[in-house]
Amino acid sequence: MPGMLIANIKQLVNVRAQWPVLRGKELAELPCIDNAYLLIEDDTIVDYGPMEQLASNHSALPADSIDATGKLVLPAWCDSHTHLVFAASRENEFIDKLKGLSYAEIAARGGGILNSARKLNDASEDELFNLAWKRLQELSALGTGAIEIKSGYGLTVPGELKMLRVIKKLRERSNVTIKATFLGAHTYPVEYKENHQGYIDLIIQEMLPVIAREQLADYIDVFCETGFFSAAETEMICRAGMQYGLKPKIHANQLNLSGGVQTGVALGAVSVDHLETMDEAAIRALAGSSTIGTLLPTAAFFLRMPFQPARALIDAGCAIALASDFNPGSSPSGNMNMVVNMSCIQMKMLPEEAINAATLNGAWAMECARELGSISTGKIANLIITKPVPSLAYLPYSFGSNLIEQVIIKGERVV
Ligand code: NIG
Ligand code: FE
Secondary structure (H helix, E strand, O other), X not given: OOXXXXXXXXXXXXXXXXXXXXXXHHHHOOOEEEEEEEEEEOOEEEEEEEHHHHHHHXXXXXXOEEEOOOOEEEEOEEXXXXXXXXXXXXXXXXXXXXXXXXXXXXXXXXXXXXXXXXXXHHOOHHHHHHHHHHHHHHHHHOOEEEEEEEOOOOOOHHHHHHHHHHHHHHHHHOOOEEEEEEEEEOXXXXXXXXXXXXXXXXXXXXXXXXHHHOOOOOEEEEEEOOOOEOHHHHHHHHHHXXXXXXXXXXXXXXXXXXXXXXXXXXXXXXXXXXXXXXXXXXXXXXXXXXXXXXXXXXXXXXXXXXXXXXXXXXXXXXXXXXXOOXXXXXXXXXXXXXXXXXXXXXXXXXXXXXXXXXXXXXXXXXXXXXXXXXXXXOOEOOEEEXXXXXXXXXXXXXXXXXXXXXXXXXXXXXX
């Protein structure tokens, strides 16, 4: 019989017949089956259950089987916010920061996003693809099975289109589920520093029509931040994207109370991301909406910012997801195991909450929860098999160890 059996699973994690977005207290409910089996056919989860029911449920079993004695099986991570396509790392700025410069100061003197944009515009599409492909391979071996990737290091018509075409090619060639987000409004290019409307016009008149025609993006994003795009500019750009069917997923409240959360909520954004800087009004707005708040703890860690107020958000009833923000400036790691770990250590999320936020709610934050994010019959077989571990809590507890033994993406072993 074709397919694959995973048997003797110590604990099958995040098992659901229904998979609603989880908010507030629901986030701590992580349904599991101890001593379980799971059956895959082609790229799909076709059955699972307690080991003692395996023989009675199935007279014939696939020859291909994995013994998961002592091991956990989880849905692969759904990383709903990354900038995976970039031309070069920026460790020189890292040194500048160690010497005392702030993120905003580095940006103001032409570093940061503008530095990445110069390098990206000089790189060929093939170079960018090869670099991004390697990163994607590394991340899938660390358990990432779905990923959102943004443009935003082009800031020119050809540069933005080049990035989005690289993302499209990654999507065509990889088994990892990929969503593309147009982030032309990442910062103002130097030549538009005093002419914001000019750059917004370029985005709306020159970039968006081509992106829509070539179907290069699923979402539109704006870096809504003091010194970058105001709430009003964010709204203008998102509305233009929405005309082409791109839903907003926006960078909000990273460095300041930018109004980005309320703007995102008013626009019906799929998610508002970052949220390092929140006040009561922003928390209330998010809690009363269907927009997901995506927390990026490794960006807060790397920039030495206060961490996102995860507990306050959960207590207020918000739906929150966790993502890596993988990018060369503020989170040069896309390791979701680290994100989960950091959300527990620094934001006091419970292991169950962190795993739900990095799987099911992450899938919701890129609108692929129907296919991914939980162990459910009919969903795509994107799975993490851990090394033998004492318990689920050991995953975030044992920081720095690679506890992943195998990853299965679309039913195929990647490690
Ligand atoms: O999500 N905040 C804006 N964008 C990225 C950082 C980009 C960069 O520094 O290159 C972020 O943190
Ligand atoms: Fe980001």
